[in-house]
Amino acid sequence: MAKKYSCKNCGAELYFEPKSGKLHCDYCGTDYDPAEYDFTAEEALSDDDTIPQYSEEGGTGADADGQAATDESVSTDDLVVYKCPHCGAEVITSKKTVATTCVYCNRAITLTGNVKGEFRPDYVLPFEKGRDEVEKAYRALCRSSILTPRKISSESTVEKIKGMYVPYWIYSFDGKASAHIHAERVRTFISGQDEVTEISNYELFEEGTGEFVRVPADAMKAMDNEMMDTIEPFDFSKLEKFNPAYLTGFYTQQWDETAAENEPRAKSRAKDALSSELMRHIGSYTTARVTSENFAWKDQKLELVMIPVWMLYTEYKGEKYVFGMNGQTGKMMGSLPRDPMRLVEIGAAIFIIVQIILMIIRIMGVL
Ligand SMILES: [Zn+2]
Ligand SMILES: [Zn+2]
Incomplete structure (x- = not known):
């Protein structure tokens, strides 16, 4: 299920805000405890409701870059199409995606159908550091x-x-x-x-x-x-x-x-x-x-x-x-990246220090 989280007050989109640990509405400023937006009983049980699988002929022309989190080499067999709950566009993503952003409207989409069974986490450690x-x-x-x-x-x-x-x-x-x-x-x-x-x-x-x-x-x-x-x-x-x-x-x-x-x-x-x-x-x-x-x-x-x-x-x-x-x-x-010249510079500095120390010892020896 492609899901969006909307403000109960004004209907605008909510985002998780690392500093407060709340779901925040930028539009009216309301904060919500994430527990208020827990799985619904229906979501916890419902089957995946993707629209038919992506194929080259049926694609929308957009590539999956940025959709598949870190997996840069997804084959078309691993792709699937969801309807964006915000703008209605068809969003292509990897079958394994749980949360992503719509390439057209840039708003957050959560695929609650992909966190079921063996893929359902026990816990989440929330973000505390912001972008x-x-x-x-x-x-x-x-x-x-x-x-x-x-x-x-x-x-x-x-x-x-x-x-x-x-x-x-x-x-x-x-x-x-x-x-x-x-x-x-x-x-x-x-x-x-x-x-x-x-x-x-x-x-x-x-x-x-x-x-x-x-x-x-x-x-x-x-x-x-x-x-x-x-x-x-x-x-x-x-x-x-x-x-x-x-x-x-x-x-x-x-x-x-x-x-x-x-x-x-x-x-x-x-x-x-x-x-x-x-x-x-x-x-x-x-x-x-x-x-x-x-x-x-x-x-x-x-x-x-x-x-x-x-x-x-x-x-x-x-x-x-x-x-x-x-x-x-x-x-x-x-x-x-390492700069080989920095090593030479640091090496040169150490050489000079060593030379000065040796000179002092020699002078003291004469005395
Ligand atoms: Zn609001
Ligand atoms: Zn969208």
Whole structure:
């Protein structure tokens, strides 16, 4: 069902406003709690009501760019046509789209039929950072990195800023780890005329447990895993029960990586945490290495959560760069271009400092 959210007071369109956490009407200024616009019983049950599938002959000529969130390579088989609830135009989008914007009237459309069954999130983490904060965070990131070209902030252009909810699988579980560790302690002392080195070997066995609460892993192939991991953490105490009204004005799609596919990502983070805790626990040795390790998991709980991310697309000297910003905390990540000349400049500065220090030492030596 292609749905719009309209003001109960004046009928104008509502948007989710990150700063207030409310659905806001720009026209009359009224704010609504998203809970007031929860799924209707009919929506929760109704089947998808798309109009017949898009084909090349029957298309409207518009392309699907901007409709399919991040999936740049959708084939026509994956496309579907909805009637825009605002202007009535036929909007072409990916079958997996949950929330998008009409290419003709630029107003928000939520496809409530696409958040059913296994695609229905348990929770949503609402946006707290607004669109106006994205470019500011990008400029600050440019200035903070010493290896980026000096003029990148003024010479790069921001092409597009897009607010997205990314579906995440969130895992909670208990973990138990045990490890055999070989450790050595090396002691050197003087005995009479001799310097003696004493090496003591230890075979250690350590065991420990850990409770892992809400370990996140994004469930979209198109998202760069490394970037998504680096915009963490998220404050999950602010989760809200899922309701599609939160999605108005943003883009989102159904997950396309299963919970089972993503589980190793969550588990490898838990393993790293348990391993380093065991190593910390053995105390101090000169060297220590794990010879065998064993992990066991229980009481696993799984949640599907929509996580807010601002995507920023920039261009600098003909190259395109993508950045992601945590929509809750404002933490921004992405790869900035590197300027090889900056390394030379920094290298030259260090060389000069070293030369000056050496000169001072020489002069002091003469004195
Ligand atoms: Zn209104
Ligand atoms: Zn429209």
